[in-house]
Amino acid sequence: xxxxxxxxxxxxxxxxxxxxxxxxxxxxxxxxxxxxxxxxxxxxxxxxxxxxxxxxxxxxxxxxxxxxxxxxxxxxxxxxxxxxxxxxxxxxxxxxxxxxxxxxxxxxxxxxxxxxxxxxxxxxxxxxxxxxxxxxxxxxxxxxxxxxxxxxxxxxxxxxxxxxxxxxxxxxxxxxxxxxxxxxxxxxxxxxxxxxxxxxxxxxxxxxxxxxxxxxxxxxxxxxxxxxxxxxxxxxxxxxxxxxxxxxxxxxxxxxxxxxxxxxxxxxxxxxxxxxxxxxxxxxxxxxxxxxxxxxxxxxxxxxxxxxxxxx
Amino acid sequence: xxxxxxxxxxxxxxxxxxxxxxxxxxxxxxxxxxxxxxxxxxxxxxxxxxxxxxxxxxxxxxxxxxxxxxxxxxxxxxxxxxxxxxxxxxxxxxxxxxxxxxxxxxxxxxxxxxxxxxxxxxxxxxxxxxxxxxxxxxxxxxxxxxxxxxxxxxxxxxxxxxxxxxxxxxxxxxxxxxxxxxxxxxxxxxxxxxxxxxxxxxxxxxxxxxxxxxxxxxxxxxxxxxxxxxxxxxxxxxxxxxxxxxxxxxxxxxxxxxxxxxxxxxxxxxxxxxxxxxxxxxxxxxxxxxxxxxxxxxxxxxxxxxxxxxxx
Numbered sequence: 001x002x003x004x005x006x007x008x009x010x011x012x013x014x015x016x017x018x019x020x021x022x023x024x025x026x027x028x029x030x031x032x033x034x035x036x037x038x039x040x041x042x043x044x045x046x047x048x049x050x051x052x053x054x055x056x057x058x059x060x061x062x063x064x065x066x067x068x069x070x071x072x073x074x075x076x077x078x079x080x081x082x083x084x085x086x087x088x089x090x091x092x093x094x095x096x097x098x099x100x101x102x103x104x105x106x107x108x109x110x111x112x113x114x115x116x117x118x119x120x121x122x123x124x125x126x127x128x129x130x131x132x133x134x135x136x137x138x139x140x141x142x143x144x145x146x147x148x149x150x151x152x153x154x155x156x157x158x159x160x161x162x163x164x165x166x167x168x169x170x171x172x173x174x175x176x177x178x179x180x181x182x183x184x185x186x187x188x189x190x191x192x193x194x195x196x197x198x199x200x201x202x203x204x205x206x207x208x209x210x211x212x213x214x215x216x217x218x219x220x221x222x223x224x225x226x227x228x229x230x231x232x233x234x235x236x237x238x239x240x241x242x243x244x245x246x247x248x249x250x251x252x253x254x255x256x257x258x259x260x261x262x263x264x265x266x267x268x269x270x271x272x273x274x275x276x277x278x279x280x281x282x283x284x285x286x287x288x289x290x291x292x293x294x295x296x297x298x299x300x301x302x303x304x305x306x307x308x309x310x311x312x
Numbered sequence: 313x314x315x316x317x318x319x320x321x322x323x324x325x326x327x328x329x330x331x332x333x334x335x336x337x338x339x340x341x342x343x344x345x346x347x348x349x350x351x352x353x354x355x356x357x358x359x360x361x362x363x364x365x366x367x368x369x370x371x372x373x374x375x376x377x378x379x380x381x382x383x384x385x386x387x388x389x390x391x392x393x394x395x396x397x398x399x400x401x402x403x404x405x406x407x408x409x410x411x412x413x414x415x416x417x418x419x420x421x422x423x424x425x426x427x428x429x430x431x432x433x434x435x436x437x438x439x440x441x442x443x444x445x446x447x448x449x450x451x452x453x454x455x456x457x458x459x460x461x462x463x464x465x466x467x468x469x470x471x472x473x474x475x476x477x478x479x480x481x482x483x484x485x486x487x488x489x490x491x492x493x494x495x496x497x498x499x500x501x502x503x504x505x506x507x508x509x510x511x512x513x514x515x516x517x518x519x520x521x522x523x524x525x526x527x528x529x530x531x532x533x534x535x536x537x538x539x540x541x542x543x544x545x546x547x548x549x550x551x552x553x554x555x556x557x558x559x560x561x562x563x564x565x566x567x568x569x570x571x572x573x574x575x576x577x578x579x580x581x582x583x584x585x586x587x588x589x590x591x592x593x594x595x596x597x598x599x600x601x602x603x604x605x606x607x608x609x610x611x612x613x614x615x616x617x618x619x620x621x622x623x624x
Contacts, residue, residue, distance in 0.1 A: 020382035057381045065376035069369045070332035083395020098512040107486045110420040200410040
């Protein structure tokens with residue numbers, strides 16, 4: 001069985017932590033133990049991951065040092081975060097494999113994702129990135145940089161960037177080769193570094209591709225048997241946060257689409273995860289599951305999590 | 313023909329520049345044009361590169377933001393620099409290949425290099441990293457962190473870290489696979505992220521492996537026909553900076569060893585390049601050349617640069 005796994009933020013470092021390397025190593029050690037359970041049961045893994053808090057910290061470092069070091073644009077910061085997270089993740093995975101006497105090894109392939117320069121997302125930035133600011137701070141930065149800001153639920157302001165759809169990966173051929181060779185491959189971290197094709201050039205853009213949609217694209221590319229989206233909750237819920245809240249074991253593509261259209265799942269969190277599962281299954285993928293890292297083996301083998309399937 | 317190319321700092325951004333992304337893109341565009349000349353002539357390329365100024369800037373950013381974002385240790389900063397430089401280099405290479413209608417594509421594989429925890433280098437840190445400080449600044453940081461500092465020719469102080477020998481790469485198998493598949497592979501940037509094996513674990517260490525020695529190790533691994541060390545000068549000189557200065561076309565391993573032992577080549581610059589060439593050729597490698605990026609085609613095909621060979 002081949003699975004594409006999308007790791008959420010909680011798999012990389014504790015929510016509300018400082019984001020130190022020690023914290024990341026501890027979280028990644030636990031994450032890698034769960035994933036090694038799958039490798040031990042002969043599941044071939046392609047692993048994608050988020051990078052929100054990590055690239056946020058890199059962007060903040062750019063800002064604090066801006067008088068001394070020229071800040072790198074977002075695409076370059078995204079590539080730095082792939083290096084940072086990919087390195088720590090590969091090291092944690094290899095260590096978990098070695099402890100169990102498994103011969104499988106992990107590697108990280110730096111990945112660029114091609115997006116369409118005419119994607120409507122470029123006209124409507126929605127994805128918050130980097131630190132939060134007071135209104136006057138945000139206004140000053142907007143004036144200096146032309147960046148777009150939006151107000152958050154906590155009344156602080158954050159920069160928003162476009163979140164275009166992933167079309168394909170620049171590194172598709174080598175990606176398939178290393179996966180076919182049987183390695184555990186870490187790829188397309190943070191949704192991939194978004195690039196557009198302009199004549200004969202590739203150019204990085206100031207945008208963030210949703211990591212779950214990228215994972216779905218990756219799952220289609222590698223003909224995965226399973227798209228596995230790991231997050232902080234065990235199952236998807238309908239009526240979330242209301243007295244009618246109900247955990248869902250199984251959704252057909254039609255039901256999922258209906259619930260998405262009804263605004264049942266929040267745009268910034270569960271929405272794109274459901275959408276990614278729908279994308280994959282509707283395009284012929286056999287099975288997609290949203291589950292927690294703690295119950296990952298159940299999600300793959302024993303019916304844990306919320307499964308999205310083509311038909312009843 | 314297969315060549316392992318080690319790119320020096322001047323190939324990545326202008327010496328004395330600010331290190332902005334625009335500057336890096338411009339330098340990498342020129343570098344990629346030179347390298348595409350080789351690809352056009354059917355040379356298979358494995359590309360390694362330095363990261364001194366880039367990781368120095370990342371370390372400086374850690375420092376300026378340290379009250380707000382936990383600084384990452386050196387191994388993680390090295391991985392970030394592989395992401396940063398690897399991304400920009402792959403993009404520049406692919407664009408150069410596309411402009412010429414070449415079907416070859418580049419990719420970057422994040423690379424860890426295994427070093428020996430008992431390498432004597434760990435008892436004698438020699439490699440300057442990161443920003444330079446006044447004496448009181450350096451003393452304060454040394455007191456807080458335990459870092460070792462040394463005085464530089466300009467009377468400023470810089471942190472020094474150990475520079476152990478590269479033994480092997482964690483990612484050797486996939487590295488060979490993607491090279492055999494015919495891709496241009498960017499690997500082991502900044503000399504590779506140095507790790508030690510400790511029981512069943514891999515652990516990053518605060519050290520820097522010399523990028524030219526790493527390139528020589530890479531050249532042995534992939535059975536390269538040529539180790540090509542690109543730097544700012546066209547040829548190696550003996551008597552450098554004296555009235556007796558003389559450019560050298562060719563050195564045997566025995567001559568090179570004699571000159572190294574005589575202290576003819578400075579430790580921080582030409583020394584490790586010669587040493588890397590000697591390493592490769594003495595281990596059975598056919599040919600090693602030190603040359604400038606401008607004359608890279610001559611160096612490969614027409615006798616430019618300084619060649620290190622086994623015998624006369």
